[in-house]
Amino acid sequence: MNKGRDFFRVKAELFAFFAILMFFASGCQSSAPSTASVQPSPAARVLYQVDATDTTHGLYRVSLSVENLSLPHEIKFSMPSWAPGAYEFFQFGKYVQNLRAITTSGDEIFPTEIETGSWLFQDADEIKSICYSVAETQSSQLFWPEKTILNGRYGYANSTNVFGYIWGLKALPCQVIFSVPDSFQVASPLETSPNSKICLAKNYDELVDSPFILGKYERHDFFVQGKPHSLILLIDSTVKRDPSLEIVNSIFDKNELYKKRFSFRADSLLAVTKEIVQAHYNFYKELPYEKYIFIHHLTPMRYSEMYGALEHRQASAYHLPLFNWEKARQHQITSTVSHEFFHVWNPKKIFSDRLTAFDYQAKCHTKNMWFVEGVTDYYADLLLVKSGVIPKELFFANLLQRYQYWELDKDDYDANLEKLSLEIASIESLDEILPLYVKGTLVAMMLDVELRLQTKNRFGLDSLMLTMNKIYGNTGKAFQDDSLMTIINRLSGADVSAFYEKYISGTAPIPFDKYLYKAGLLLNRSVSEKPFMGFSASPDSAGAFFADYVSEGSTAQEIGLKPDDIILSINQVKAENSADFLRQFLSAEVYQNKKDISVTVLRKGMSKVLKGKIVWRKAIDDAIVPFPDPIKSQKDIYKSILSLP
Numbered sequence: 001m002n003k004g005r006d007f008f009r010v011k012a013e014l015f016a017f018f019a020i021l022m023f024f025a026s027g028c029q030s031s032a033p034s035t036a037s038v039q040p041s042p043a044a045r046v047l048y049q050v051d052a053t054d055t056t057h058g059l060y061r062v063s064l065s066v067e068n069l070s071l072p073h074e075i076k077f078s079m080p081s082w083a084p085g086a087y088e089f090f091q092f093g094k095y096v097q098n099l100r101a102i103t104t105s106g107d108e109i110f111p112t113e114i115e116t117g118s119w120l121f122q123d124a125d126e127i128k129s130i131c132y133s134v135a136e137t138q139s140s141q142l143f144w145p146e147k148t149i150l151n152g153r154y155g156y157a158n159s160t161n162v163f164g165y166i167w168g169l170k171a172l173p174c175q176v177i178f179s180v181p182d183s184f185q186v187a188s189p190l191e192t193s194p195n196s197k198i199c200l201a202k203n204y205d206e207l208v209d210s211p212f213i214l215g216k217y218e219r220h221d222f223f224v225q226g227k228p229h230s231l232i233l234l235i236d237s238t239v240k241r242d243p244s245l246e247i248v249n250s251i252f253d254k255n256e257l258y259k260k261r262f263s264f265r266a267d268s269l270l271a272v273t274k275e276i277v278q279a280h281y282n283f284y285k286e287l288p289y290e291k292y293i294f295i296h297h298l299t300p301m302r303y304s305e306m307y308g309a310l311e312h313r314q315a316s317a318y319h320l321p322l323f324n325w326e327k328a329r330q331h332q333i334t335s336t337v338s339h340e341f342f343h344v345w346n347p348k349k350i351f352s353d354r355l356t357a358f359d360y361q362a363k364c365h366t367k368n369m370w371f372v373e374g375v376t377d378y379y380a381d382l383l384l385v386k387s388g389v390i391p392k393e394l395f396f397a398n399l400l401q402r403y404q405y406w407e408l409d410k411d412d413y414d415a416n417l418e419k420l421s422l423e424i425a426s427i428e429s430l431d432e433i434l435p436l437y438v439k440g441t442l443v444a445m446m447l448d449v450e451l452r453l454q455t456k457n458r459f460g461l462d463s464l465m466l467t468m469n470k471i472y473g474n475t476g477k478a479f480q481d482d483s484l485m486t487i488i489n490r491l492s493g494a495d496v497s498a499f500y501e502k503y504i505s506g507t508a509p510i511p512f513d514k515y516l517y518k519a520g521l522l523l524n525r526s527v528s529e530k531p532f533m534g535f536s537a538s539p540d541s542a543g544a545f546f547a548d549y550v551s552e553g554s555t556a557q558e559i560g561l562k563p564d565d566i567i568l569s570i571n572q573v574k575a576e577n578s579a580d581f582l583r584q585f586l587s588a589e590v591y592q593n594k595k596d597i598s599v600t601v602l603r604k605g606m607s608k609v610l611k612g613k614i615v616w617r618k619a620i621d622d623a624i625v626p627f628p629d630p631i632k633s634q635k636d637i638y639k640s641i642l643s644l645p
Contacts, residue, residue: 044069046204048163048176052214055181058136058150059097060162065129066169075124076167079117080360082425083160084209085310085343086146089363089425092137092161093117095148099132118361134162144297144319145211145310154215154234155184156297158310158317159208160360170204180214187219187232188212189293189314194221194230205358209312213295220270224277230293231273233266235322264298268328272389276338279387280345282644283462284469288349289314294337298322309336311343329390335398339380346465347372349473352481366481369421370504374440375461377402378448386644396521396624399445403512403523404622405438410509417443418505439510443503446515447488447496449637453518454494457636462645467491520630520638523622530619531555531591537567545575547601555597559612566602 044067051061079093093116101109103126111119121127134157137148148161163176176199178186190199190210201207218233273294281287295317299305309318316337323331347355354366366372381395420436427433448461468491472479479487485500502508513523534554537545547565550556568575571594591597591614599610627634 043067045173045175046166046169048174049179050162050176051179052150052155052184053179053181055150055152055155060134060148060150060155060157061131062134062162062164063129063131064164064166066166066172069169069172071124071127071166073123073125075121075127076114077111077119077121077130077164078167078361079164080160080208081117082360082363083146083158084205084358085312086142086158088141088146088427090137090139090142090146091116093164095135095137095161096164097133097135099130101127101130104128115361130164130166132164137161140306143306143308143310145295145308145317150214154213154217155180156211156213156215156234156295156317158211163204163208165204165360172203174201174204174207175199176201176207178212178214183216184214185217185219186212186214187217187230187293187295189289189291189312191291194219206313208360209314211295211310211312211315211317218266220266222270222274224274225281225287227287227289228291229273229277230291231266231270232293232295233264233269234295234297235264236297236299264322264325266325268326269296269333272329272334273337275387275389276334276341276384279338279383279389280341282387283383284345284466288344288473292344294318296320309340311340311348313344313348316340316343330394334384334390335380338384339376342376342379342383343372345469345473346376350465350468351472351478352484353478354481356478363425365422365425367418367421368481368484369424370417370436370440370443371484373436374417374442374444375465377437377441378444378461379465382641385642392642399441400523400622400624402438402441405434406442406510406512415439416505416507417503442510442512445519446503446510446512447499448641449515449519450496450499451488451492451494452637452640453633454496455492457633457640459492459494460640462640464488464491466645516624517627518634518637519641520627520634522625522627524625526621526623527618528621529616531594532615532617533591534615535561553615555612555615558615559597559599559610561599561601561610562603567599568602568607569600571598 047065047067049063049065051063054061077099079091079096081091081093082089083092096117099111099119101111101121101124103109103123105126107126109121109123109127111121113119121130134148136150137146139147144156146158146161148157149155150157163174176188176190178197178199180186180197185195186197187195188199188210190201190207190212192198192200199210199212201210213232213234215234218235220231220233222229222231277287277292291314293315295315297317297319298321299319300322305321307320309316309320318333318336318340320333320336323333328334352366352368354364354368355372378399381390381398384390385392385395415435417436417440424433424436444461451464452458452460468479468487471477471491485497485504488494488496488500503510516523532551532554533556534551535547535556536549537547545567547556547561547563547567550561550563595614597612597614601608601610626638630638
């Protein structure tokens with residue numbers, strides 16, 4: 001049931017929301033290694049040499065050696081099965097090739113695989129190095145930030161995909177030395193200097209929580225509060241072509257857009273990124289890392305593309321559609337970057353005992369993923385409002401978007417948040433993630449208001465995050481996974497037990513509008529006439545858009561659009577101008593001041609122009625706005641939520 005809103009408008013909003021989904025992986029306490037214990041010397045370390053010169057075959061060739069340490073007769077070697085920052089249990093060992101050890105005498109030792117991604121080496125006391133190759137993990141199950149990629153233009157890897165480990169030695173410091181093509185640069189939060197081919201990590205956990213990118217990209221270095229930061233910009237404007245569609249391919253070939261790189265400049269994105277970092281410093285009064293890098297891979301917007309971002313302790317990686325480079329502040333990328341950056345604290349510093357001492361070979365489950373993602377998503381825009389980076393209206397609009405998703409499918413979105421959190425390590429589709437973000441964000445806002453109401457505005461979610469950072473984050477201590485409610489009660493002096501049991505560990509419908517009212521906000525609804533376009537289209541591998549749905553009584557039906565028509569242009573906006581073209585059928589607002597529409601299609605090999613009048617219908621408009629005549633408690637809560645503590 002669409003509550004009177006245009007289905008295709010909602011579809012557009014959902015597409016935008018999918019593009020900002022962020023990923024965080026759960027870890028758990030490690031089990032003891034099955035091999036003999038190793039007593040490292042203070043000077044012991046693990047050395048990785050990564051040869052990334054085979055761009056033709058897309059293979060990383062890795063050599064691992066342990067310095068200043070004698071290995072026992074038998075060792076267990078593993079590749080991680082999941083990555084910090086990503087939910088899926090993927091088993092990266094499936095992409096390892098030609099695994100072997102080289103002895104001090106030059107002989108080869110081949111291991112026995114005991115389970116997917118884990119091997120036993122005998123006679124390990126004679127091993128000089130362990131060697132293997134890693135193929136590209138170009139799986140449709142993974143988002144770009146989770147993948148391993150190596151080609152003639154660039155290489156990228158989420159480090160769990162490339163670096164294996166010897167059981168019992170994860171606490172050792174690590175050094176990585178890259179060999180790359182002459183034209184390639186190297187960037188990593190672990191680099192010893194900008195563009196250095198040498199990286200240093202305190203231990204294995206830090207190593208695999210640090211992605212790297214190699215190749216031909218733009219790099220912009222800057223400082224915030226004396227800490228070095230880098231923005232890496234990789235623009236990909238290529239289009240995959242289908243040889244069977246000669247007519248469609250010729251359209252792209254005539255357009256200069258795909259003959260050269262997009263004319264994209266980093267100015268606006270760089271400026272707002274600096275402000276995002278400063279806004280978080282304004283809140284937490286710290287930047288708890290030595291260096292931080294933002295890796296951006298931007299491509300032309302494609303309707304079916306899997307966009308996303310991935311957080312790390314000292315970096316974040318983004319795969320998002322290209323946008324007007326002059327307006328990064330107004331684009332969803334600002335909220336996305338802020339979301340990923342907030343993860344530096346939640347959960348990289350503030351975490352439960354289920355999210356520490358990682359066992360990379362086993363799934364792990366936490367009740368508090370809603371807190372990790374919901375609270376982070378709530379603060380992604382709110383922190384920027386507190387520091388004046390974005391207007392409060394944008395925060396309200398994004399909060400409203402979550403509420404509208406919840407309204408569309410309350411049965412799914414009213415699910416038990418703790419149950420959803422526990423199941424997140426076993427998700428099989430994107431749909432299973434959405435309720436955690438949607439309801440988690442709304443409940444985070446409600447919890448903020450509930451705390452302020454019970455404590456007469458003395459203690460809210462701001463105070464909770466800052467206090468937890470002081471008690472847990474700054475000491476490195478984990479809180480017990482099943483004790484979050486108790487901790488909130490103890491730190492705040494409030495009693496949120498009933499709230500928690502209803503909306504977090506229970507399935508009671510969330511009274512979001514009532515909590516808005518308590519915070520001096522109003523869910524305002526009005527009815528207006530809206531263009532009813534009533535069609536959708538999906539691209540094939542060549543980038544051609546095929547009409548796949550036409551609604552009865554819609555503009556599309558009136559002009560004669562039919563399923564399987566190849567849409568070449570809408571109102572003279574051609575399909576190859578992907579971002580503007582997608583807006584023509586995803587955004588009803590484009591037609592707000594128009595009466596007519598013209599669509600050029602390819603039908604059975606013949607070009608055809610469809611023209612007609614735009615059909616209008618009544619639709620509901622929602623907005624979150626300040627309450628017109630608030631009482632004192634509403635004023636106080638409204639002001640404190642939007643202000644720095």
